[in-house]
Amino acid sequence: MIRTSLLVAAAVSAMALSACVGAPAGGIGPAPLTSTQRFTLQVEPGVDRIALAVNEQGISPTQQRAVYDLVRRFSAEGAPVIRIEAPSGNDPVANEFAFRVRTALETMGAGGRVQVVAYSAPDPRAPVLVGFDTAQASIPQCGSSWTNLTRTGNNETSANFGCAVTANLAAQIANPRDIVTPRAMMPGDAGRRAVVFDNYRKGEATAATQEELVANRRVSQAVN
DSSP states (O other): OOHHHHHHHHHHHHHHHHHHHHHHOOOOOOOOHHHHHHHOOOEEEEEEEEEEEOOTTTOOHHHHHHHHHHOOOOHHHOOOEEEEEEEEEEEEEHHHHHHHHHHIIIIIIIIIIIIEEEOSHHHHTTTTEEEEEEEEEOOOTTTOOOOOOOOOOTTOTTTTTTTTHHHHHHHHSSSSSSHHOOOOOOOOOHHHHHHHHHHHHTTTSSSSSOOOOTTTOOOTTTTT
């Protein structure tokens, strides 16, 4: 009886010890070597689109407001084109309505970036679709599983290392399209550059004139 109890206790202790050991810090399997290989900024594509019922009298005031709001989101998104999808079937009323939508978009500031295409619709008077492609940063879910942070015999970092940094960047980047293609640099100030070179040739200070409090270092002493 005593021997059986000892065997049971030993088995329980072994199970508890194995549970405490856990998986290695870097996880199980061929984990990447660095955190930047584990977690990278990703972009999920999407569509921002509205459906406008074909109206023989033209665009209604409610539709005008919907189109205006769409153009405002389009400008903020920075998408390359805004697309008008007219129902196929060569219905003259639907075609005229799509043309009026295009004119409204160009008047509201989307001129030059409007694209008109046809889509297969069950009814020639089906709604006219207006929208653009969106991009949304994919935020990784951190801390969904944990490994034993003390098991670092393989010199690997934690499987969650770098996840929080990537998630914070994805949440803070204003335009996720910058993840795919960084925007071009703005042109330099040619006038300011000429002034700096001219002062340099004359042997004068090239820095801009500072305020009196900054020049006299009184700003840094304001808390004294």
